[in-house]
Amino acid sequence: MPINLKQIVADRLGENYDLHDRHVNRTLVKVLRTIGFDKVYTRAQGAYLYDKDGNDYLDFLSGYAVFSIGRNHPAIQQAIKDVLDLDLPNMVQLDCALLSGLLAEAIVKRTGPARDAVFLCNSGTEANEGALKFARCATGRDKILALEGSYHGLSYGSLSVTNNANFQKGFGPLLPGAGFVKYNDLADLENQLKNKDVAALIVEHVQGKAVRYPDSHYFPQAQELCRKHGTLFISDEVQTGLGRTGKMFAYQHWNLDPDIVTIAKALSGGYVPCAAFVSRRDIYQKVFSTLDRCVVHSSTFGRNNLAMACGLATLSVIDDENLVENCARRGDQLIARLRDLQQKYDIIKEVRGKGLIIAIEFQQPSGIKAMLAWKALHKVDKGLFPQIVTSQLLAKHRILAQVAGHNSDVVKILPPLIIGDREIERFVTALDDVLANIASISGPMLEFGANLVKAAMSTGYNKNK
């Protein structure tokens, strides 16, 4: 008898956390239960998740920047249905399928003619792995550099250029030749490039960890230094690509011309993993240099039709709904509203971002009571305050947001690019309320919250994406 998925979901919904506790990542289950994030979502649409009672949750996390076009978009659903209806031959491998060719063409249309060779794969880390391999192969050099504070993924190559001890701990030794340059420091970069043994510099133009970007001259000059020393310049647009920063790609804010661009997350439309990197053709051909090397870099599921259809449909939704423009406009609006809130609460140190990747950074407040509470909390753990804010946003206002890393006082938001006045108003009003309440509760209460969250964080939940 064929599996009846609808019946199974109806019968077993609610067992979610128990199942994961038994068979998947029970440490994550413990954390989610401790911080009150153990919701059972039953439906999703656009910028909202819903529970079984029909309560809506505003999703300002977007599955770590996957749901740029919102959840369960009908255009992606239709594309998936079309592929199924067509009974297409999938992953023949020794053929050239139409949909993968079309997706490559659609990506190149957006990355410009300088980069016209696409490799299709399944995840952000896989796209970065490929980019690093191509850079080594094309240059014949071993070393790879990344910026301090970087996050490029968790498989070995990407992890080696991820500048975060929490993620690296326990997994060494990592890739030989991987190293880091000081953030915003061109002299350090030049110093490390001048031996002409560095294959590539890989950068996030807006770092996901702290939502920061360097001084305006940094990237153009870094790219120039790379050119001068024969080092390839790789833009990791896994999180920032496809409109997230208010431009199709973040590198366009600085008029850059990267040698390789990596893309993932939003390209999936939130349905089927879909990722790619786009490279200059001469780099690509140095990898696939002879007939016997025609599959020297490949990935079994990389060009699968459902993923290709999702990618194609997502790119057309981004265009049809003017989501890049909406992101720029709504991002400015949201940042301005949050900066207004900063006038009211001196606990907000800074609001920064580009488009709809936004950080709200907190600092020790000036009022005696609040200052004591802040100090008590930070004695327990340096990263607890933003966790309390996000827990309160969810518990009291049904808004999903994330902390931005270990030991930092930053809440990060990644709303879908479709948001409008209603979502902005709801978030700003909720944050206002949470901060007003936090300011009025006493030190011991904050400490109580801290202990609760500390239990969760000691299990390593505070993921830095």
Ligand SMILES: Cc1ncc(COP(=O)(O)O)c(C=O)c1O
């Ligand atoms: C900038 C950046 N690069 C790479 C990755 C890794 O992508 P994935 O989780 O799909 O492997 C991420 C994920 O958060 C990211 O933000």
